Amino acid sequence: MSAAKAISGNLFDDDPAFQVTGETISVLPPLPLAGPYDYLVPEGLNVQPGDFVEIPLGRQTQRGVVWGKAKGDVDPAKLREIYGVLQVPPMAEVTRKFIDWVSAYTMSPQGAVLRMAMSVPDALEPPKPVFRFTLAQPNGESTDPGIRMTPPRKRVMAFLRDHPPMEQADIMRETGAGASVIKGLVEVGIVRRLMVAPPSPFNPPDLDIPRPHLSEAQEHAANELCRKVADDGFSVTLLDGVTGSGKTEVYFEAIRIALETGKQVVVLLPEIALSAQWLQRFRDRFGVEPALWHSEVGQARRRETWRAVADGSARLVVGARSGLFLPYANLGLIVVDEEHEHAFKQEDGVIYHARDMAVARGHIGAIPVILASATPSLETLANVEAGRYGTVELSERHGVAVLPSVEIVDIRQDRPERQRWITPTLKKRLAETFAAGEQAMLFLNRRGYAPLTLCRTCGHRFQCPNCTAWLVEHRAWGKLQCHHCGYTAKTPDTCPACGAEEKLSACGPGVERLYEEAVETFPQLRIEVATSDNIAGPKAAAALIDRVHNHEVDLLIGTQILAKGYHFPMLTLVGVVDADLGLAGGDLRAAERSYQLMTQVAGRAGRGDRPGTVLLQTADPSNRVIKAIAAGDRDAFNEVELSQRLTHGMPPHGRLAALIISGKKENEVDEAAWRIGRAAPRGDGIMVLGPAPAPLSLLRGRYRRRFLIRTDKQVRLQAMIHDWLAKVKTPSSVRVQIDIDPYSFM
Missing domain, CATH: 1.10.10 (Arc Repressor Mutant, subunit A)
Known part of the structure; x- marks a missing residue:
């Protein structure tokens, strides 16, 4: 569902600014509670909406935000007084409205959403003089x-x-x-x-630095984006450009216009901790460091950044999805780069998709939003088709670079050697690439050495005790690990089930096993592996990028983190070792995600002045995803995918929600799921599937059951779910999570 369409009817009334003393107000604490609470304002204390205040809550002192006038549902004689106002810039009205909207849309408590905007409690303390x-x-x-x-x-x-x-x-x-x-x-x-007052830790951007030369197509796209920013109103524009077309430099021009008018800008990146090249481009263009916001930023810097965003001195924020919830003083532009990325979906706590919330934030604040991608999501393309979003296109790579040629390698005919994963064709192309002094990449979206370890004597498989998942072998570390909950165990010498020695077998390849094969095949090469296991932050990513750029690496082997827009001019060959991985299963978006991921990976080849080649190793050459990538026919793939979604009423033609019922005791979870299932709504345009055990029926020690709700677009989905769950009482030991617009079906 379009976030812009979802908020076309306001869920709240405008609350004009007021100042009160000796009156009652409502204060929202950053806790997953029902909503704001009424408090008294002591005589002589002026308070206004958005002020951060200290309040008594139970036996504790809590901090919260003045949300508006008192609700009036409690006798004033029973109300307690606030303790005082904190020395922090008030939270802007538009931010409070955004929090209210996200709460209503995701069906999360207002305080839980507010907690994302107050994620640095230390920032509420006055800075050291x-x-x-x-x-x-x-x-x-x-x-x-x-x-x-x-x-x-x-x-x-x-x-x-x-x-x-x-x-x-x-x-x-x-x-x-x-x-x-x-x-x-x-x-x-x-x-x-x-x-x-302490100086701002962020220098103002230098807007006089000459911009790089733009092609005619880039110039046209930049002018259109700049016009939208200058119009100073809500709009959503898809910047649709092939890999290597220079989308970043184009939206930098829109950022410049917003900064010239004194506004703040936020750019959301799917993997900000790994985006060293993007940050260098920004420094080159604007002469300063942006304010970074992601999990790798230290607590002291987070505190400085939060306050600088709140007082407006942090002009440009580059962050992960949580950066959208910072308390901006004067936000004027939102950019969502790689808008199709699954990483923008938060699956825990408040469950939301940052792309859709960015559109909502733009609508509420009457500001432009730019969505950039080489492989836009079907939801975004549907909004473009319906006229809700505008679009500008970059159909060619910048400069002399051209799109790589894509070839299919049928592993049924061109078989690798036993217990090997690189086909003779790919091996030959790799040798030719290295002989020409060029670089290559092998892509396999599977961490570790092998996804499964079993005993050849009794068939015992190593499974996580906390999850319905196999343990992944990490041979370099000598351990087995669950990639869902983090559980680890030392790799044993004998089978724990039958005691057999030297009978444990690694099944299937991971990148570590692929590295082992590559070293044996090309012992003279400099080979590196890049996964989230060993590239854990900006410094590690920057060091790897430098080594590749300096041609200290011949062959790069990695997972999906290598698909994030890296530019390696001498990298001319990409081999997708298992192009079928991710195509199977019951995931609604499996085909779309696989197409996007492989297209992005393929886009790493031939970005300089040397042509690139991509080899897709597959056992199913007739698969429409494989054929679409090889033909470079994105429109044909999207047309078929959208047609299939329409036939089944799936997004973007219908709406989905999921209920996840979980708890420590399986019988309690089953009982609660059965009760909820009996009360499930019925009617035209509504289909409720479940309850059924989730594919990961045990996750982090909690048993899980799922419902999937599909409705027509005109059904008021949130209201329906609210009325449904209000009919059923569940024990406190059982958790019911609501996922509006689910992306994961595990």
């Missing part, structure tokens, strides 16, 4: 003849005559005087100590 020193009198002279003027004192006074108020460390460095000298001058009244 900064002290600077200056002369008490302009000439720095003292009328007291008893004051002894030592050479260090004279140097400090002479320095301060020629400079504005300076910090003590700077004065000491420039004059060679010690701290006691400055302290002494303060005590005798010659120097004054001033307390000033």
Whole structure:
């Protein structure tokens, strides 16, 4: 469902700004509670909507945000007073409205959504003061003849005559005087100590740096995006460009226009911790570091960033999906890069898709939104087709680069050797690539050494004790690991079921096993593996990118993190080792996701002045996804996929929601699921499937049952689910999660 369409009818009334003293207000704490609570404002204290306040809540002191006027459902005589107002810029009305909307759309408690906007509690503490020193009198002279003027004192006074108020460390460095000298001058009244607000940690962008040369197509696209930003109103524009077409430089022009007008900008990236190349491009274009917001940022920096966003001094934020919920003072543009990426969907806590929430945030704040992708989601394409979104296209690569040729390798005919995964054809192409002094990439979207380990004597399979999942062997670490809950165990020498020795067999390849084969095949090459296991943050990613750029790596082997827009000019060959992986199963979006992922991976080849080639190893050459990638016919693939979705009433032609019932005791989960199933709604345009055990029926020690709800687009899905669940009481030990617009069916 289009987020813009979903909010066309306001879910809340505008609450005009007010100031109260001695009155009642509602305060929302960042907790998964029913909603705001009413409080009294002490006499003499002025409070306005959006203020961060301290409140009593039960026996604890809690912090919250003034949400508006009191609800009035509690006798004022029973209300408690707020303790005070915190020294933080008030949360803007548009942010509060956004939180209300996300809460209603995702069916999450308002306080749980607010907690995402108040994710750094330390940021509510006043910043440490900064002290600077200056002369008490302009000439720095003292009328007291008893004051002894030592050479260090004279140097400090002479320095301060020629400079504005300076910090003590700077004065000491420039004059060679010690701290006691400055302290002494303060005590005798010659120097004054001033307390000033700490400077912003983020320098303003340099908007005068000459932009790079844009092609005619890029110029046209940039002008259209800039016009949307200059119009200063809500719009959504898809920047639809093939891999290597220069989409980033195009939307940088729109960012420049927004910054010129004094607005803030947020750019959402699916893997910000791995986006070293993007950050370097930004530094080259605007001369400064952006404000980063992702899980790898340290707590002190997060605190500084949160406050800088709230006071408006952080002009541009680059972040993961959570960056959308920061308390922007004056947001003027939202960019969602790689808008199709599954990483924008949050599956825990408040379940939401950041792309759709970005559109909602743009609508509520009347600001433009740019969605960029080489493989747009079907939902986005449907919105373009319906006229809700605009579009600009870049159909060719920038400069002399051309799209790579794609070839299909049928592994039924061109078989790899036993217990090997690289076909003779791919091996030959790799050898030719290395002989030409070029680089290659092998893609396999499977971490570890092997996805399954079993005993050849008794058939025992190693399974996670907390999840319905096989343990993945990581041979380099000598352990077995569950990639769902993180459980690890040492790889045993004998089978724990039958005691057989040396009978454990690794089944199927992971990237570690592929690396082992590549080393045996090309022992003279410099080969590296890139997965989320060993590329854990910006520094590791930047170091790897530097090594590839400096041609210190010949062959790169990795998972989907290599599909994130990297530009390696000398990389001319990409081999997709198992193009069938991900095509099977009952996932609604399996074909779409596989097409997007393999197209993005293929786009790493031939991005410089040398042509690129992509080889897809498959056992099903007639599969429509494989054929569409080989033919480069995205439109044909999308047309068939949309037609099939229409036949079955699936998104974007219908709506989906999921209920996940989970708990520690299986019988309690089954009982709750049965009760909920008996109360399931019936009617035209409504289909409820379940309850059924989830594919991961045990996850992190919790048993799971699922319902899938499909409705026509005109059905008020959230209201229907609310009325349904209100009829059923579930024990506190059982959790009911609601996933509107599910992306995962596990």
